[in-house]
Structures are given as C-alpha cells and as structure tokens.
Amino acid sequence: MREKLFNFIGLALLALCFAASLVRTLSRHASTSEDGQPQRITIRFAHWQLEDGPREAFARIAAEYSRLHPEVRIEQLPIPERVFSSWLVTQLVGGTAPDIIELGKGLEIGQLVRYFVPLSDLAEAPNPYNHGTPLEGLPLRETFFDGMEGGYNPLLLEYYGVPISGGSIRLFYNLELLERITGSRRLPRTSGELMALCEKIARHAAKEGVPLVPIAGSRYNAPFLMEALFSSQTQKLAETLNPPGIIDGNPVAQASGYLEGRWNLRSDAVRSGLTLMREVGRAMQPGFSQIMRDDATLLFVQNRAVMICTGSWDATSIRRQITFPLGVSPIPFPSPNDPVYGPHTLGARSEAGVNAGISFGLTRYSSHPEVAADFLLFLASRQANQLWTDVSGWIPSILTTRPGPEVEPFLPVLEGWLPGLMPSISKGFADTSRLFNTSFHLLVSPFGSVEAMIDTLEDDYPEAIRRDLERERLKRIQILQRGDTQLAALAWLARDPAAPPADRARLDLLLQADSTNQRNFYRTRFALEKAGTPSP
Amino acid sequence: MSPCRLLFFLWIGVGGATAGPLDPAWRDASNLLFNQAHQQFQRAAKKEGAAERERMLGHGITLLNLQPRTQSNLEEARALFQRLMAQAPESGEARFAAFYLARLYELYDHPAQPDQARRLYRQLLEDHPGDLLAERSASCLVLLDLYETISDEERTRRFHALESWASRLRTPTGRRDFSLNMGYACLDFPAIEASRARAIHYLLAAEKEGITQHQMEARTWIAIGELARLEGRKELAREYYQKFLTKYRRDNRHYTLQKRLETL
Numbered sequence A: 001m002r003e004k005l006f007n008f009i010g011l012a013l014l015a016l017c018f019a020a021s022l023v024r025t026l027s028r029h030a031s032t033s034e035d036g037q038p039q040r041i042t043i044r045f046a047h048w049q050l051e052d053g054p055r056e057a058f059a060r061i062a063a064e065y066s067r068l069h070p071e072v073r074i075e076q077l078p079i080p081e082r083v084f085s086s087w088l089v090t091q092l093v094g095g096t097a098p099d100i101i102e103l104g105k106g107l108e109i110g111q112l113v114r115y116f117v118p119l120s121d122l123a124e125a126p127n128p129y130n131h132g133t134p135l136e137g138l139p140l141r142e143t144f145f146d147g148m149e150g151g152y153n154p155l156l157l158e159y160y161g162v163p164i165s166g167g168s169i170r171l172f173y174n175l176e177l178l179e180r181i182t183g184s185r186r187l188p189r190t191s192g193e194l195m196a197l198c199e200k201i202a203r204h205a206a207k208e209g210v211p212l213v214p215i216a217g218s219r220y221n222a223p224f225l226m227e228a229l230f231s232s233q234t235q236k237l238a239e240t241l242n243p244p245g246i247i248d249g250n251p252v253a254q255a256s257g258y259l260e261g262r263w264n265l266r267s268d269a270v271r272s273g274l275t276l277m278r279e280v281g282r283a284m285q286p287g288f289s290q291i292m293r294d295d296a297t298l299l300f301v302q303n304r305a306v307m308i309c310t311g312s313w314d315a316t317s318i319r320r321q322i323t324f325p326l327g328v329s330p331i332p333f334p335s336p337n338d339p340v341y342g343p344h345t346l347g348a349r350s351e352a353g354v355n356a357g358i359s360f361g362l363t364r365y366s367s368h369p370e371v372a373a374d375f376l377l378f379l380a381s382r383q384a385n386q387l388w389t390d391v392s393g394w395i396p397s398i399l400t401t402r403p404g405p406e407v408e409p410f411l412p413v414l415e416g417w418l419p420g421l422m423p424s425i426s427k428g429f430a431d432t433s434r435l436f437n438t439s440f441h442l443l444v445s446p447f448g449s450v451e452a453m454i455d456t457l458e459d460d461y462p463e464a465i466r467r468d469l470e471r472e473r474l475k476r477i478q479i480l481q482r483g484d485t486q487l488a489a490l491a492w493l494a495r496d497p498a499a500p501p502a503d504r505a506r507l508d509l510l511l512q513a514d515s516t517n518q519r520n521f522y523r524t525r526f527a528l529e530k531a532g533t534p535s536p
Numbered sequence B: 001m002s003p004c005r006l007l008f009f010l011w012i013g014v015g016g017a018t019a020g021p022l023d024p025a026w027r028d029a030s031n032l033l034f035n036q037a038h039q040q041f042q043r044a045a046k047k048e049g050a051a052e053r054e055r056m057l058g059h060g061i062t063l064l065n066l067q068p069r070t071q072s073n074l075e076e077a078r079a080l081f082q083r084l085m086a087q088a089p090e091s092g093e094a095r096f097a098a099f100y101l102a103r104l105y106e107l108y109d110h111p112a113q114p115d116q117a118r119r120l121y122r123q124l125l126e127d128h129p130g131d132l133l134a135e136r137s138a139s140c141l142v143l144l145d146l147y148e149t150i151s152d153e154e155r156t157r158r159f160h161a162l163e164s165w166a167s168r169l170r171t172p173t174g175r176r177d178f179s180l181n182m183g184y185a186c187l188d189f190p191a192i193e194a195s196r197a198r199a200i201h202y203l204l205a206a207e208k209e210g211i212t213q214h215q216m217e218a219r220t221w222i223a224i225g226e227l228a229r230l231e232g233r234k235e236l237a238r239e240y241y242q243k244f245l246t247k248y249r250r251d252n253r254h255y256t257l258q259k260r261l262e263t264l
Helices: A002-033 A054-068 A081-094 A109-115 A120-124 A175-182 A191-208 A222-232 A235-241 A251-259 A268-281 A293-301 A312-321 A369-379 A382-392 A430-444 A450-458 A461-493 A501-530 B003-014 B023-030 B034-043 B049-063 B071-087 B092-108 B114-127 B132-146 B152-163 B172-188 B195-209 B214-230 B234-247 B254-263
Strands: A041-047 A072-078 A100-102 A162-166 A169-174 A213-216 A305-311 A326-329 A357-362
Touching: A041 A054, A041 A081, A041 A357, A041 A369, A054 A072, A054 A369, A054 A382, A072 A369, A081 A109, A100 A369, A120 A369, A162 A369, A162 A382, A169 A175, A169 A222, A169 A312, A175 A191, A175 A305, A175 A326, A191 A213, A191 A268, A213 A293, A222 A268, A222 A305, A235 A251, A235 A268, A251 A461, A251 A501, A268 A430, A268 A450, A293 A305, A293 A312, A305 A312, A312 A326, A357 A369, A369 A382, A430 A450, A430 A461, A461 A501, A461 B023, A461 B034, A461 B049, A461 B092, A501 B132, A501 B172, B023 B034, B023 B049, B034 B049, B049 B071, B049 B092, B071 B092, B092 B114, B092 B132, B114 B132, B132 B152, B132 B172, B152 B172, B172 B195, B172 B214, B195 B214, B214 B234, B214 B254, B234 B254
Parallel strands: A041 A072, A041 A100, A213 A305
Antiparallel strands: A100 A357, A162 A357, A169 A305, A169 A326
C-alpha cells in the first residue's frame, strides 16, 4: 500500500513537472507569435567579461535598446572564461549559438568564416544611432578610435566584429599604505623611483614585522610589468636589428639577428633587461609565478601588497573590493638619464597602436540577423558607448565619448617609443617562450641570479628560436596556400563587368596581402637558410 | 581606389565573362568555404567548351584547399591545370591554370621546384602582358630569384635582370607589387649597388600606383622617409614623415617619426 502511494506521488510529480514545462514552452512560443500584438523578438549575446562592471553595463544598454524597440528583448549570456572556448565550439557545431558572440577566444579562422557574418557593409555605412551627434554621417568604422581595426580580420580582409572597449596596463597603488610608509602619495615616475619605493616598503615590512610585499604578483600579473621593463632595455638593440628604413618590432628580424650572432643572452642590453626583471620580481611575494590572478588581487585588496600591475579591465572589480584610496599610473620606465638602466633605453613606451577590444560578431544562426545587426549598431553608438564606460568603468572605443574621471588614468599614452625585444622574442614563439618560462624561477628565486638563468638557457636557446622560426615559415606558407583559392575565385569573379566595386576593392587588397605574405615567407625562409637550416 | 586602378579594372572587365551558373561556387571559394565550393564544382553538369573549362578550373582551384589536404588532391589539381593549358592555351582558364601550376611548384611541392615555377611565371609574363595574374608573376619572380642563398654578385646580376620588367608591366597592381618587392629587397640586401637610392626609387614607384593596404602604406611611407633622411634628401624625408604623421595618428611609431622630423 505504502509502495503504491509513493509510486503515485512520484508519477504525480512527474506529470506536474511535464505540465509546468509544457505551459512554459507554450507561453514562450506565444509571446513571440501572438497575433495582433507586436512580435517579441529575443536577441541573445554571449561574452566572457565576468569582471565587475561589464554585465551591469550590458544590462543597461540592453534595457535602453528595448526601450527604443519594445518588440525586442536583449538577453546577455555571461559565460566563464575558462569554459568559453569549449562552450563556443559546442554551440557553433550544434547549431544552437546565440545571435551575437564575443570574438577572440577559441575561434579559428575557418569557424569565423563558416559561422559568422562579415560586417564590412555595416562598417562602411553611417551608424543611424549617431544621428544628432558629432559622429553623424561618418562611416561606422571612422567612429572608433582605432578605425575599427579591432574588428577587422587582416587575413579575411573583412570586418567581423564590433569592438566596444579599449584596454591598457597600469600599476595600481594602495595610497593609504603608500602614505603610511613614505609619508606621501606621490607615485613613482621612473623605474628607479619604483625600485627605491619597493626597497622602502620591504624595509618597513621587516621593521614592523607585518606581512606586506611591495608588489602583488601572479603568473598572470607579473609578466605585464616584468616584460615591459625588460623591453625598455632592448629598445636600442631592436632598432639595430631592422634593415635601414624599417621601423617596427619584427620578430623574424629579431630572431634571425640572434641566429646571425648580432645579439645573444649575454649582450649588455639583454643582461640589463634580465637584471631589471630580477629586481622587480624580488619585490613580489615568494612563489608568485605559481599563483593565479585572483590570489594576487586578493593580496592587494587585503592590504598585504602596496601595488599590483594589471589591466584597466580589473579596475572596477578592484575598486569594489577595497576600502582604501586607489592610485593608478602607467608603468614607470627607466629614464634615459638613469645611470644604470638609461644607456639601453629610448624612454617610455607608446600605447598608440593598441586596438579596441571586446569585439562582438554576428552569427549565421541568428533568426533575426537584421535586428541583431541593428543592436550591434546601437552597441557601437556614442550613446551606448557612453553608458558602457559610465557603468562599467572601462575605456570607451567610440570617438567623442567622454570617459569619467575614474577611466581617465587608463586612457592610452600616445607619446612614447616602440618597445624593444621581448625575453622570448614574440608571444607566438612557443618553444622560446616555454624555454624561458621553465628557467624563470632561476631569475627570481632568492638563490637564483641573472647568470644562473643565462647559463641554463644558453644551450637550448638557439634551437628553440630555430624551431619557432621554422614554425613561422610553415604558418606563412599556410596563409599563402589558403589565400590561393580565395584569390583565384575573386579574380575570376572580377572578370565580370558587372562585378560589384566591393569585390574589385577586395581583390586589390587580397593581391597586395598575398604579395606581402609571400615576401614574409621568403624573408623567414632566407633567415633560416642563412642560419644553416635548409628549408624544404 | 585610384583612378588608374579603377580604369584598369573596368578594362579587364570588358574582355571578361558575364555572370554564370558557377558564380555561387566561386563566391563560396572567395569566402574561404572551400569544401562547399568544391562540391558545387564537382556536381555541376559537364558541358562543352568554356563552361567545362571553367568547371575544371574551379575544381582544380578548390582542390588546393580541400580539407583534409592530401597529395592525391594536389596531383589531381596539377593534372587539371595541365589539361586546361594543353586544351585551350589562349583561354583565360589556361592563364589561371598556368599561374596556379606555378604556385604548386613553388609553394606546395616538397621539395619545392623553383625552376619549374620560374619557367611558368616568365612564360606568363612574356605571353600575356596586361593580364592581372600574369603580371602578378613578376613580383613572384623577384622573391624566387633574390631570396636564395647565393653570392652578392649573383644577386646583383639577378636584380639587374629583373629590373627590365619594370617598364614592361601594364597593370597598376602588377607594377605596384613588383616595385614593392624590388624596393624591400634593396633594404634586405644592402650589397646591391646603390641599394638605398634604388629602394627609394622603387618604393616611390609603388606608392604612385596606390598602396591600398593601410599597414603596407604606413610601412612604405616610413621607409621612404627614413631612406630619404639617410640619403640626405631632406625635402622628400619631410614630405613622407608628414604624410605618415597626418594619416596614422594612432600608430605606435607616431612619436618616433615626430622626433625624427624634428631633427631635420
């Protein structure tokens, strides 16, 4: 009897759940197709910006858009960064992707083509949401501080994304602690002043017996500061590695310069960069290279570190967790007058070339692509971008948007020089980077030294560079090969007298890009051959 | 787009084909949807004459990037290109086929066959002046000939031999890309006689034709300015520094160039 009763309850619960889901599904369907009522359209957009600020800003922008278009509901899908790549692939392959997705994580070029809509037409037309603003009538791309480069794919020669924010790296200070230790809130302006401050903080901590470190480090945060300081020491060296007439930071020229013996790990500039890295690394808590971003932030917000180096995107999260006044400054670089670190540097680094980010693409799965595209236009309007920066505290991407006082310290520093060599030459040089990272502890541990690190790296460094250059060569040949079919198709279509001008312009760009890629391929191959590595 | 380039494209359009049934397949290929394009070329009904040649060409071109890429696909593409060249040597399809056969020798074969590629590129240049792809061959030849491990004397000799193409190219695109490669080769190989002055000459020639890719335009304006400064041609240096500074305000080389300009 008792058993029957339980079975009955179980079945009743099951039936109830079924009925509830049926009602919910039907009501959802009805809300989008009810006759006589404005149709309710839902546009979903996904992103991984789970820091404090962006979600609230997106919600405000969505609400504002729905106010202008009552028939449209905007739904944001915040996806954790760690699972975003796998989530994205599942959604795209499964055909369940939302209308709009943030680009840049876990997306290969083939997937971009297959699953996303090119936005070049949108980029060339004025943004109707800028009506009545100083941007009225300008093509959309010209309303971005970077000319919408952050949404442009140079391989596909199309705009695929609408970028809404800028970003910069800054040193954050606990001004209360700073004042208590130094007697003033003055922020260091050069690396010399920074290192003097670190020493003062370390002495204070030892004297008072308090658990306090000058800089909170982690495997995420430390490289921002350490690599920037290293590259300040190799600016002049990098200039000498380019042929006359060329001013850029070309990793192939830098790598081949190493293989030709024009610099090595014992070069004065490199040694000086490593020394500066060691000094700043010693100002971080022991074992920093093993800990994660959140742990470093916690150290800083809990008054256990005076400084942390991180991106502008962390500012709102940090501000909401602290009770002390916050100071923000660009990374203090060595002055060219510095007796120790001055001889190798040109000066502070320019941030002018940084493109806008948080770029949103329109998927081919959208049931309402015209509405989704319209929402993207709204997202890129001056009005929405103002909301974005005001609510999120992040840097705006649209010209004439006014950043608030809390955003101003993060605006890019336009005056400055190109960075020098990086310790592992380029982030794309996987083998050299891995080699450098595995020896990194020798540089920053109390028992390590610059010499110890160089001694360990020196034997394997040339081979790692050679492998990375070879990978570059292969990458470039793959780009050329992929471009072949595309170029042939465009050239064929352009034979038609009625071919659209956009096709002809695209063909012209593609011919030029192909020629540039081919030249880069031959230069890389030649560098390898000169270094005694014959190419197939 | 510069007026001469526009005129050129109009001109190549005059002798061209009209919209055809295979256009959707070409369109897919132009958007990197290679497998879809390949299926369309493969399924298209076999016809006679030009239509069949176009189908064969599309089939071969998409085989180059059909995923997964296999040696047999590349060999099939090679056979299709060779057949097209043999069947109707004067046709537009044969010109495309010759160019991509050269690319197969140059970029797909292991080991590469640079001499075979050179032969085809030269033949295209000789036989089809004014053709877009044929004149693209000139810039390919520059790279094939100069970026080999050879003596400085041999490189200089090859450079002078290549210079003869400069006056024979008819398309703005062909002249621009050839000049860019010649100009940048002068920077990479300073042993070439009067390399800086020659580099300025070729980069100015490329610039005159119109560099449409922003990154390349910025790089070339900087190179002209820098080389002119080093050669003591201050007016030219000022002109190109200024052009760069005015147009590329958000380039991270802006400050460097501003400082260089101040020293002139």
